[in-house]
Amino acid sequence: MDKTILSGNEAFARGAFEAGVKVASAYPGTPSTEILENIAHHYPSIDSSWAPNEKVSLEVTIGASFGGARALCTMKHVGVNVAADPLFTLSYTGVRGGLVLIVADDPELHSSQNEQDSRHYARFAKVPMFEPSDSEEARAFTRLAFEASEQFDTPVMVRSTTRISHSKSIVYPQTPVEGLPEPSLARDPAKLVMLPGNARKRHYFVEERLAKMAEWSCSQSFNRIEEGQGEVGVITAGVAYQYAKEVLPEAHVLKLGLVHPLPKQLIREFAARCKTLYVIEELDPFIEEQVRAMGIEVHGKDLLSVCGELSPGRVAAGLFKEEIPQGFTPTETLPQRPPNMCPGCPHRGVFYQLNRLKAYVTGDIGCYTLGFMPPLSAMDTCVCMGASIGNATGISKVLTPEDRKKVVAVIGDSTFLHTGINGLIDMVYNGSTATVIILDNSTTGMTGRQDHPGTGYSLKGDPSYQVDLEGLCRSVGVKHVYSIDPYGLDETRDLIKREMERPEVSVIITRRACMLHKRDLIQRKPPLFVDADKCTACKACLKLGCPAIKWNPAAGTKGQAEIDKLICVGCEVCMQVCKFGAFGVCDEK
């Protein structure tokens, strides 16, 4: 194999394979998801699995490392918040087999709830962090990270961003390493049992390790100086390096492959030869502040934004105070095209009814967060994975008994098993009265339909034990557990209304598979049609916000609804909304 074109995520998977990884675990999260999917698909020799959340996935990986195997854990930036507990102590224990944590940040929040910069975690947890700037480096740095992990007895983080994970570039695969030691049981409590007496000693080791790595990294080829012309110098890393090369092709560049710890000696040498020095980095002034603390004058976030991702245009606009160039610009205001629940999405009817019931909806992370959008407009909060249930408990505590009835938590099946269940335990334990709806579409929808413990299938597609959601809820003490098909609009409304009134915790599981489900759980039906003689232009169907229903202002005398036959899946939810029986089933196939 000489060369191929891979996404960053495909290249991370390749790098892990070349490094001889034996165990890989993750919870899906954009933009990191495809790393594990690629491992499962292309490298079956690796034991790869979905964990219910990032904390568990890291703990599984730690166990594999303690057994002497190389192990990979991947997650999105906010996943590190969940996994932070084991991460910080893992820094003290160090590893047996190499352990690498790839974390994918999402500058610009293409598909996230915040824009946190994971480099702070590397510094905070005192672990090294590599940052590749294209797919070839994603492959090579992953491989290198495993070597460094074992050489320095440390977990190693590798930071990606959306533009690394989801960009493709040319990769030169290498043959996998050979001759790694076989995993085995080896007891070493002084290193692996982090009681105060042991951990105190390990903290000294951690500090020495960081100092050693900072010195080591000054002479490694992943931190390199690219000679330019003139007196302008740039310190940069990750995808920002590519933008810097685009905008300042003549400048001297110190390209950092390891963003923590920084190669201070190398930075001093580089800075000494430049009259003007820029740090070009996405999100926080992570490198900049440390360089400044060394007494070196630099420009960075005085010129470039802390918010959002960079681009060649944004870098040029910051450095040269130029307008971002724009070609021909349409003068009219164009309609926006926000993401939307798919035609036939089982969540649509639930949010339609929550809106009509005037519920105060604490929301969660998933496709169903789109229930916030008009015309459904039925979500009032969304904080993080699993937060909906705790949020509902808390807000209920401070409301009048009448207002308390309006509080409903909504959470997806995958999110419920991620960290929602803990909130439900608290809800029962502490006597909350809120209503919880588990929107069970039998998949992890938003990240691209991954399996989880509630689907009954593993990452590799093998049948597995399927968590019984009803049984689980009952076992933590919920007395009122119901499941319902959300395609039945009236039944769904009646059930939600009744349970909102109940001064006790109840759980409603709305169960119907995602319309994009990979297995044959869904049955698309022929598209519906609108009977022009019956449509009275009342627009009630438009309140569903279904992409397959279009308003044609030119039809009839007052306009009429129409169905887009290409995308309608015949779920018949609109049929139940129309009081005039205008929606019909087509005879044609």
Added chain:
Amino acid sequence: MKNKVQNILLVGVGGQGILLASEILSEVLMLGGYDVKKAEVHGMAQRGGSVVSHVRYGEKVYSPIIPEGQADILFGFELLESYRYLPLLKTDGQVVASDLQIVPPGVALGKESYPEDVPAKIKAAFPRSRIVNAMALAQQAGNMRTVNTVLLGALSNMMDIPEEAWNQAMNNRVPAKFLEENLNAFALGRQA
């Protein structure tokens, strides 16, 4: 030609198969001997939202995303989206776009209106542009689902890539049972 980076911006609506089209395109370019980068966004954008994929090629490509105002070709799968992203096109750039219209939610609700005469407006601003009835040609090729291949055929006229490289890439990427209709669709698009 080879040392100058060329930029193609693919735009459309989530679910239209834009990511697969950009896969084939970047494969073709790699087989053509170029350095290639492509960038896109997954996740939330899939759900019927506006989708953009950047493809860049040349002797050496740095940024995976196209510098603002530097796209040579805007390759559009839906009319409004093609119109929306015109500001990213060079002043002497070209548009290759499908005439397909997919109404966004605000228009479906009757609250906003779909812009009128988009093909004429595109051609007025970028005279070398081509608006293709890709759906009709896909039907002619024997499968509505080959619409993206028709569009790739139309795009191929504007690029200096040998036809064998295109055929090779489709051989690599398209399942065997759909290959013949896709090769037909490509040829129809190329002639259109």
